[in-house]
Amino acid sequence: MAELKEARVPDIGDDKDVPVIEVLVKPGDTVSKDQGLVTLESDKATMEVPAPFDGVVREVKVKVGDELSEGSVVALIEPAAEAADKPSAKAEAKPAQKTEEKPESRAEAAPEAKPEPKSEPEPKSGPVQPSTPAMNAGNPHSPPVTFDAEALMPGKVPHASPAVRLFARELGVDLGQVSGSARGGRISKEDVQAYVKSVMAGGGAARTGGGGGGLDLIPWPKVDFAKFGEVERKPLSRIQKLSGANLARNWAMIPHVTQFEDADITEMEAFRKRLGEENKDTKVTPLVFLIKAAVAGLKKFPAFNASLDGDELVLKQYFNIGIAVDTPDGLVVPVIRDADRKGLLDLARELGEISAKARDKKLSSADMQGGCFSISSLGGIGGTAFTPIINAPxxxxxxxxxxxxxxxxxxxxxxxxxMLPLSLSYDHRVIDGAAAARFTSYLSQVLGDLRRLLL
Structure with missing residues (x-):
C-alpha cells in the first residue's frame, strides 16, 4: 500500500470551526496542486482548501456541515508519482466511493447545505415555538435595546458570533440581557433559547430598565405581498446576511457623521492616463491614487488610524486599507496591507489581483482582516454623494x-x-467635525497636487 499523505486546512487567519459548505472531490478523483478539495464559508468569506500536491484522492475525511480549523485533515491523497506506479488505483478507490455516497450520508449532508432558515428554530432544537404568543409579531413588542454610551463601548458589547446575533434578532432578544455559558463568556444559541424560555415562563418579554432608555420599537410589519400581485422569493446569500447584520450593528452603535468635499483631479487624471499608456500590462485606476492619499491623511491625522477598545483608543502604526468590492453574492472588503510601502504600480497590480479573487470567491479570511481605513468607490457606477457605513472597528x-x-x-x-466628490463618514466618539473637515480638505489638496505626497 502506497503511503498516503494528509491534506490539511492551511492558515485561515483567526477563524476557527469554519463550516464546510461543499465537498468538491470524492475518493478516486485525480487532483492537481492547488485544486480545491472542499469549500469553507466563515462569517467573512468563502474559501477553498487546496490540494497541497498532485495525486489521487483515496479518502475524504469531512462532509458538508463539518466545522474545520487550521490544521484539520480534509483528505488523504496518494502522491501522483506513487499513484502512477499503481495500475489498480481506481479499482481500489471504488469501495471508498460507495461508502462516501451511500444514501444515508447524502441524507445527513443535505440539511446542512440548505440556507439558514429565517424563522425561529424547529421545536426539537429548543423550547421556542414559531407560534409562541410572546414572540408573535402581532403581540407584545420585542425587548428594546438600551443605547446608553457605556453599553455601546466596544469592550462592553455582548460576546457572540454574527449567526447568534442574527438568531437573537429574529426572536427579539436583547443580547445584553443574556449570560454567555461558552468559553470567555461567549453567548451561544442555546443561551439565547434558555433566555427566551425563562422569559416565557415569567409571563412575557423582558424589558430593559425603566426611564424610556430603550428604543422599544413596534414589531416589523408582516405583509402578504402576494395579495397585491405576483411575487418571487429569493433567499439572501450568506454574505448578504452576515454583512447586513454587521452593517445594522455598525449603523446603530456608531454615531455616524458624514463630511463632504470635492477634489480637483484634473492633473491627477492626466497623469493617470499617461501612466496607463506607459504600463499597458497594468490597469491603473483612480483608486490607487486614493489609497496613497488616504495613507498620507492617516499619517497626518493619526486619530483616523485608530480603533476604540473599551475606554482606550488604539493608535495603529501600520497602514492597511480596506477596499469595498461588489460581487454577485454581496459586498466584501479585502484589505491591502502595508499600503504605505508600495508604489502606484504595485498597488494597481495588487488591487487587480485582490478584486479578481473577491469576484471568484477565492478570498481567505486573512485577506479580510487587519484593515485600518476603508474606501468605497462608486465612481464607475455614478452618483454625486452618499453616506457610507463605517466598517467597525x-x-x-x-x-x-x-x-x-x-x-x-x-x-x-x-x-x-x-471634480471628484468625496464622502467621509466618521465615528463622532473619536473624531470631531473640525478634524473631519481638515482630513477631507487635506485629501482634496493631495489629490489636486500629487507632489504633496513627497512632503
Whole structure:
C-alpha cells in the first residue's frame, strides 16, 4: 500500500470551526496542486482548501456541515508519482466511493447545505415555538435595546458570533440581557433559547430598565405581498446576511457623521492616463491614487488610524486599507496591507489581483482582516454623494462618487475642472467635525497636487 499523505486546512487567519459548505472531490478523483478539495464559508468569506500536491484522492475525511480549523485533515491523497506506479488505483478507490455516497450520508449532508432558515428554530432544537404568543409579531413588542454610551463601548458589547446575533434578532432578544455559558463568556444559541424560555415562563418579554432608555420599537410589519400581485422569493446569500447584520450593528452603535468635499483631479487624471499608456500590462485606476492619499491623511491625522477598545483608543502604526468590492453574492472588503510601502504600480497590480479573487470567491479570511481605513468607490457606477457605513472597528470610511467636469472660478475666470466628490463618514466618539473637515480638505489638496505626497 502506497503511503498516503494528509491534506490539511492551511492558515485561515483567526477563524476557527469554519463550516464546510461543499465537498468538491470524492475518493478516486485525480487532483492537481492547488485544486480545491472542499469549500469553507466563515462569517467573512468563502474559501477553498487546496490540494497541497498532485495525486489521487483515496479518502475524504469531512462532509458538508463539518466545522474545520487550521490544521484539520480534509483528505488523504496518494502522491501522483506513487499513484502512477499503481495500475489498480481506481479499482481500489471504488469501495471508498460507495461508502462516501451511500444514501444515508447524502441524507445527513443535505440539511446542512440548505440556507439558514429565517424563522425561529424547529421545536426539537429548543423550547421556542414559531407560534409562541410572546414572540408573535402581532403581540407584545420585542425587548428594546438600551443605547446608553457605556453599553455601546466596544469592550462592553455582548460576546457572540454574527449567526447568534442574527438568531437573537429574529426572536427579539436583547443580547445584553443574556449570560454567555461558552468559553470567555461567549453567548451561544442555546443561551439565547434558555433566555427566551425563562422569559416565557415569567409571563412575557423582558424589558430593559425603566426611564424610556430603550428604543422599544413596534414589531416589523408582516405583509402578504402576494395579495397585491405576483411575487418571487429569493433567499439572501450568506454574505448578504452576515454583512447586513454587521452593517445594522455598525449603523446603530456608531454615531455616524458624514463630511463632504470635492477634489480637483484634473492633473491627477492626466497623469493617470499617461501612466496607463506607459504600463499597458497594468490597469491603473483612480483608486490607487486614493489609497496613497488616504495613507498620507492617516499619517497626518493619526486619530483616523485608530480603533476604540473599551475606554482606550488604539493608535495603529501600520497602514492597511480596506477596499469595498461588489460581487454577485454581496459586498466584501479585502484589505491591502502595508499600503504605505508600495508604489502606484504595485498597488494597481495588487488591487487587480485582490478584486479578481473577491469576484471568484477565492478570498481567505486573512485577506479580510487587519484593515485600518476603508474606501468605497462608486465612481464607475455614478452618483454625486452618499453616506457610507463605517466598517467597525475602524473609525472612518471614505466614499467616492463619479467625477464630473465643472466650471471652477480660478480668480480670473471660470475654467473647466474635473471634480471628484468625496464622502467621509466618521465615528463622532473619536473624531470631531473640525478634524473631519481638515482630513477631507487635506485629501482634496493631495489629490489636486500629487507632489504633496513627497512632503
Amino acid at each position: 475602524e473609525v472612518a470610511i471614505l466614499g467616492v462618487s463619479r467625477s464630473a467636469m465643472k466650471p471652477v472660478w480660478n480668480g480670473k475666470e471660470f475654467a473647466p475642472r474635473l
